[in-house]
Amino acid sequence: MASQLLQITSTLCNNIIHALFVHVALLLSILIFPGLIKAQSSQCRTSCGDIPIYYPFGIDDGCGSPYYRHILVCSDSGSLELRTPSGRYPVRNVSYSDPHILVSDPFMWNCQDGDNFRPTRPFSLDSSTHFSLSRQNDYLFFNCSEEHVIMEPKPIFCERFPDQCDSTCDSASYLCRHLPECASALRGSSCCSYYPKATDSLRLMLKYCASYASVYWRNVGAIQPDNQVPEYGIRVDFDIPVTTRCLHCQDVAKGGGMCGFDTKTQEFLCLCDKGNVTTYCKDHDVSQEHSNRGVVAGTVSAVSVAGAIGVGAGIWFWKKVRAKAPVTHGVQSNENRLF
Template sequence: MASKFMKISFISVLLPWLTIQDLIGFMDAKSIPCRTSCGDIPITYPFGIDDGCGSPYYRHLFVCSNSGQLELRTPSGRYPIRNISYSDPHILVTDPFMWNCRDGADFRPTRPFSLDTSTHFTLSTQNDYLFFNCSESNVIMEPKPMFCERFPEQCDSTCDVSSYLCRHLPECASALRGSSCCSYYPKATESLRLMLKHCASYTSVYWRNLGITPPFNQIPEYGIRVDFEIPVTTRCLRCQDTAKSGGICGFDTETQNFLCLCEKGNVTTFCKDRSNSHTRSGVVAGTATAVSVAGALGIGAGIWFLRKARAKAPVTQGVQSNENRLF
């Protein structure tokens, strides 16, 4: 550790524009493994916190804060993740802007939650959306069964005032104190925005599976369930096989091609394949390498160039625009 900081001190004299974080970053870049958890939430394939870990389909979408809070990055913001299930692939997200029981009839300004449709995330059909104090002159508020019988062609456009959840609000049945409630499933972000123009607030309720025999196998809880796909390939399965490899599935951060991340380097097949001569180190974790002064100068120049380029580039946070995105 002492030798590391001696090198940092020496390099910082040569490269005064670098911060301590930059220096420690490139000293440790080749010795930090893919993190397997954030707080108490396990992180495994297809996800990754560190760039190059997991599947490129989910690159830059997860953030682990300094306090150990895992967050999902979407076009509408960053949202705390409560849980990840890999057996029934979904994540549970909380939105601090949505209505909750503590708000009661005090409706705070909110914003519509949205997902980037270019990712492999989808909103679960197990979500229900409740809207509060909507304008009856702008929103069709009717008991859905009766409305659908009278106007079957407009059935999807009604906000159901007789929904089970409005009559049995989870955790706080009497919290609204006379305010109106109706249930509506938005088909797209734009329809959600339109609803929020004419409603005081909204919240999302998902149905958590208890893993028992029906009919009482689900209970409603506040939050947003987001389903995801697990892209499975033969190369990834061989890479993860503890008997043959024991590696971690990842990808080249430049080409996004598959890499098996191993202790002694990153390969394109699996860790114990002796015939594989294509070894890539330094893309992610797996190889501890000393940093020479010449290498530091090259890295320092690269960081300086990237900073100049980033100062001129628009900030996208790794996701696409919020405009015209399906809900």
């Protein structure tokens, strides 16, 4: 009888130890990974540095529209960058009312270069995205080969060769005669203005020119014709895909969610404080199949890994304690007493 009582007591103690370490392991996993239990919508950052990030963009995977997935990158230093096939470019501003992004190209010519032209590469966009080079850009090319590039004062050339007018690089353009911020930066080098219809034509021009600069016309809100001023940079226009589901999701009366998408299927998701739904946050009748799925890729798996690490650590520690405990065959003594 005493032996059975000791055996039951030992089994009960072992169960208590196991339950204790499992709870400790789960607590550790929460403490080690506190950011993984945040609300779904809070995982979508709404700014990078001082630049606001709204739909259709997102700098966290699963936020915004899948059309612009992995397009904008927020660096560790808090600088927003645009990713294109030709590289990553600093973003100066994003406008949502007049949809466009202003970027700077560190490889293009600037006033400090003067007649010293650095190696450059053409800015390009992925044709499969909803981006396009704005018609408000002007491109200046320097020291072009006259054997391969038609450089003529455009009005005169257009009168003589109207069928080739679009292919000429205007050597008498206003911007060449009044370089923004540094009118006299060029001394012995030629300049002409040409608008490439595609990135291929920009690449072809740079094949025969020493360098280039992009100038966009910024609206300053003054009275015409002084309402625009030229500044160096590249204006990239973008589309804002508008859907009924996204409008319902963003509607404050329906919960004020954020438009996002499933990172695996790229299907629409409304990101809410308590999880993700396929309609809008206050629609309680909709299936909550996405409520526990993380918006950012790897969130759920990271939580699982955290729990597995915690549980594994608890079991390892429990086994270690059991291994060190003296073998008593169910006999309780002062050496293996828990309390």
